[in-house]
Amino acid sequence: MRGLQKSFGATRALKKVDLEVLPGEVHALIGENGAGKSTLMKILSGAVRPDSGQIELNGQPFIPENPSHARRSAIAMIYQELNLALHLSVEENILLGEEPSRFGWIQRARHRELARAALAELRHEKIPLDAPVSSLSIAEQQIVEIARALLTDPKVLIMDEPTSSLTDVDTRNLFAVIARLRQRGVSIVYISHFLEECKQVCDRYTVLRDGESVGCGDMASASLEEIIRLMVGREIKEIYPRTPRPFGDPLLELKTLAGRTKPRSVNLTLRAGEILGLAGLIGAGRTETLRVCFGLDRCESGKVFVYSAEQGRRNPHRSLSEGIGLLSENRKEEGLMLGRTLADNLTITRYGPMAKLGLINARSQRHAAQGWMQRLGIRAAGTDQTVGELSGGNQQKVALGRLLHHDAKILLLDEPTRGIDVGSKSEIYRLMGQLAAQGKAIVFVSSYLPELLGVCDTVAVMCRGVLSDARPVSDWSEHSIISTAMGQNEGDTRTVG
Amino acid sequence: MGSPGSTIKIKKLLNLLGPFFGLLFVIGLFCLSSEVRPYFLTGANFKIILTQTVIVAIGALGMTMIIVSGGIDLSVGSVVALASVVGATLLVKGYRDSSVFSPDDIRDIPRLVSNLRTGTNPVSRFLWDQLPAERKQLLADAGSTPAQKTSALIEALNRLVRGPSLYETQRFGGVALSKETRKLAELNPQEAGLMRLNRLLLEDAYPMELAKNRFSLMRVLALTVLVGCGIGMLNGLAIAGLRMMPFIVTLGMMGIARGTSKWLAGNQTVNAPESPVNNIMALVEPLELFPLPSGVWIAVALAAFMGVVMRQTVFGRYVFAIGSNESTARLCGIRVRLYKVVIYAFAGLFFGLAGLMQLSRLTQGDPTVAIGLELDIIAAVVIGGASLNGGAGSILGSMIGALIMAVLRNGSNQMGWPTFMQEIIIGIVIILAVGLDRLRQSRTTT
Known part of the structure; x- marks a missing residue:
């Protein structure tokens, strides 16, 4: 692949990417969240077409037109979220779309034989062919997915974060499978955040940063330090408003908080006036921490203290009455009622001031909504406009405005700036500063390191469900955050940072 | 716009x-x-x-x-x-509907029957005239059972107190019978309301006691x-x-x-x-x-x-x-x-x-x-x-x-x-x- 470019609207996801994968090698593709790895892989697997640049396969120019074309051309892809039909059996899943048939009738014996052969090749004959996929463990499901990919005899196999939800043992098994595939001459593009794993299984690497390939080489001779530096190598350009302010009493304390799978153990103290950043990789358990704390997900163990008083079972209703507000990372599916009006979306958690005996006074509701529209600079036709018609940035301001209307003292903000324009972003940063100055406390989850470093007072890093100690932002660098997030030994990184 | x-x-x-x-x-x-x-x-x-x-x-x-x-x-x-x-x-x-009679209300069948047949007040006469022939015979016949008599009596009484409209509404869609109701009221101009007529009947002409409601x-x-x-x-x-x-x-x-x-x-x-x-x-x-x-x-x-x-x-x-x-x-x-x-x-x-x-x-x-x-x-x-x-x-x-x-x-x-x-x-x-x-x-x- 040479000089690949791809733009989505105004954002250029890929600027200039070169990637060379040799036959029978395991090639690590490394980069931060949003560096362009998924876009690149989508192009390779035919889901997206590039704007320019060329791809060669076995020396022939090649542009995959759609996923099935890519598959027929011996490129197979295994996504992070597995693509299996959970209700169907293992056998049916392996041959899905490739059923041996005659005049539309499935040849059952051959069907079974093919499925068995595919599993045998991975040395996982023990997986029962007739079991529904939903009854398998995640690791086994992944094997089924790989078996399916192998059916078309691929030359290139792309694996996106294959170990993100595996245990150590399963990871080792997967590496054995990868080694076997390599022996067969299959090239593997291995995408992972976990550098140590890459070092273990991969032969060579390519690092992506901001849509460009910034370096490649042999894994054996590369140091992790060097790779991390390649990944980060960015200057902080945006100016973040920072107002020095004193911290007050602790408003929210979490003690060994654990959810069903994530988080595993979270200790955290949030003081009045503090903006605490939660950094970490996608899937590390940051979102889940907020959800468990707010009561949207079940809390398995641990304690939550609000205003230094221990609180019992969590649920959203109680959290809101305690003055905790959560901004969902999933604006469209959870954060907002897209079909309802701006006024309702802004005021739904606290109708009290505008209702008497359960009857809502339409005028005072409109008045309240207009107030928030002005203060937050929400651009909309009126308070009666449905929220689904607004732009992403304005929608986010509405979601944030709801917390303000509720007068939440503790704000849990999950990726508040995701997918919104730069102008809205800086307005949200400014707003967060103002809120903290008023003595409110904010937990700020973000995958974008510059904004974490620019906005937060303290930062804690989450890695595989465990939260590090929170330290003042001046103690952190992008480099040290990334290393901690990837589970690197902190001792090494602090010297560099 | x-x-x-x-x-x-x-x-x-x-x-x-x-x-x-x-x-x-x-x-x-x-x-x-x-x-x-x-x-x-x-x-x-x-x-x-x-x-x-x-x-x-x-x-x-x-x-x-x-x-x-x-x-x-x-x-x-x-x-x-x-x-x-x-x-x-x-x-x-x-x-029990207190505006109509039910079989439970009737205590003294012979006296009621004789009041109806020989009564001199216009209501009784109107009632007797209204009754179909076979009902009249049933009431007059000594051989009929008390139950039969009761049901005939109830029919007669209810025709009076509610006016025939209720029966007829169901049958004919309630068209013609307001006339009958009016006639009934004309018969007793002092007591025009049907409920009042009901009370009048109960107190004066007919020795009856209303059975109690089980459910209101x-x-x-x-x-x-x-x-x-x-x-x-x-x-x-x-x-x-x-x-x-x-x-x-x-x-x-x-x-x-x-x-x-x-x-x-x-x-x-x-x-x-x-x-x-x-x-x-x-x-x-x-x-x-x-x-x-x-x-x-x-x-x-x-x-x-x-x-x-x-x-x-x-x-x-x-x-x-x-x-x-x-x-x-x-x-x-x-x-x-x-x-x-x-x-x-x-x-x-x-x-x-x-x-x-x-x-x-x-x-x-x-x-x-x-x-x-x-x-x-x-x-x-x-x-x-x-x-x-x-x-x-x-x-x-x-x-x-x-x-x-x-x-x-x-x-x-x-x-x-x-x-x-x-x-x-x-x-x-x-x-x-x-x-x-x-x-x-x-x-x-x-």
Whole structure:
């Protein structure tokens, strides 16, 4: 692949990417969240077409037109979220779309034989062919997915974060499978955040940063330090408003908080006036921490203290009455009622001031909504406009405005700036500063390191469900955050940072 | 168009007017035929249409709330049957109407008979004249059983106190008999009111004692309506508590309620004794648009009430919020599961009331009545602009939807179309209404 470019609207996801994968090698593709790895892989697997640049396969120019074309051309892809039909059996899943048939009738014996052969090749004959996929463990499901990919005899196999939800043992098994595939001459593009794993299984690497390939080489001779530096190598350009302010009493304390799978153990103290950043990789358990704390997900163990008083079972209703507000990372599916009006979306958690005996006074509701529209600079036709018609940035301001209307003292903000324009972003940063100055406390989850470093007072890093100690932002660098997030030994990184 | 704010208002107005234009269109359609028009476009016919709408309309009030919250209730038809059977059974078992006589009231049969036969006051004479010959003979004959005599006496007495209109309303649609009632009043000009006549009879001429009420009328009405509420609550508890699909839960409840009503009624209809319940849906004379039966007014009043509940109250907003996006509702601290139980139970009240209306219309509790009624109700709500995905819908729209269905039925009858044609046409209208709505929506959003 040479000089690949791809733009989505105004954002250029890929600027200039070169990637060379040799036959029978395991090639690590490394980069931060949003560096362009998924876009690149989508192009390779035919889901997206590039704007320019060329791809060669076995020396022939090649542009995959759609996923099935890519598959027929011996490129197979295994996504992070597995693509299996959970209700169907293992056998049916392996041959899905490739059923041996005659005049539309499935040849059952051959069907079974093919499925068995595919599993045998991975040395996982023990997986029962007739079991529904939903009854398998995640690791086994992944094997089924790989078996399916192998059916078309691929030359290139792309694996996106294959170990993100595996245990150590399963990871080792997967590496054995990868080694076997390599022996067969299959090239593997291995995408992972976990550098140590890459070092273990991969032969060579390519690092992506901001849509460009910034370096490649042999894994054996590369140091992790060097790779991390390649990944980060960015200057902080945006100016973040920072107002020095004193911290007050602790408003929210979490003690060994654990959810069903994530988080595993979270200790955290949030003081009045503090903006605490939660950094970490996608899937590390940051979102889940907020959800468990707010009561949207079940809390398995641990304690939550609000205003230094221990609180019992969590649920959203109680959290809101305690003055905790959560901004969902999933604006469209959870954060907002897209079909309802701006006024309702802004005021739904606290109708009290505008209702008497359960009857809502339409005028005072409109008045309240207009107030928030002005203060937050929400651009909309009126308070009666449905929220689904607004732009992403304005929608986010509405979601944030709801917390303000509720007068939440503790704000849990999950990726508040995701997918919104730069102008809205800086307005949200400014707003967060103002809120903290008023003595409110904010937990700020973000995958974008510059904004974490620019906005937060303290930062804690989450890695595989465990939260590090929170330290003042001046103690952190992008480099040290990334290393901690990837589970690197902190001792090494602090010297560099 | 003017400012963006005004376009929103226009859009809202169009949403409301859509079903309304549909109604006008359907009415206009039946007016095309010059044969049908003179009958169709009369006040009397609209009184019939409105009365026929009542059951679907009251059901649609509850169903709108459920559908807006993103749910569905398939058990409505069965609940209506169950409520009608329960109501009729309660009336049979315990209700006595203090404005008519019941067999329990009669103590002294021989004296009553002789008073009737030889009495000199005009009432007695009128009564004796009114009785059919075979009844007279029955009373005169020494050989007839006390039970036979009692029933003949009761018939005679009730003819007097209620006027014959009640019997005749059921038989002839209540046209001619106001004359008879008037005659009765003329016979005794000092005591014009029927209730007064009743008292007069009891005190002076006839030695009787009124048996006590077991249940008051209010209690019968309340219990009937509460049957619907109880079943709705069970639905809600299963849906919210066990996180089951509303479709499945209410499908099951459809069978349970239907079976229970057949069991209670002993697999046959339960004839309700005369009571004011029977008047709620009776087409009162004269046969003009007004006066409308009280059932219509009840439906109108409840629709206004529900309109306010859905649009103006915190509860209504929560219903919309849950239907619009359940996870957002949860995020906003709305106790979604609690509200679901409340929504289904509250809607059940309306379904119970619809059962009461059904009882009033048939004057009997029929366990096999209202099969498929839920589909009519859902159709009315959907024609009225509600989305089965939840989050959209209005009471006014649903009411118009219910009217459109009734007008279609009525008009097709007048046109002399066979039932199968009606079914086909109503089916087409449902699909057309929703299809047009989709088209309009996609036009406005893009």
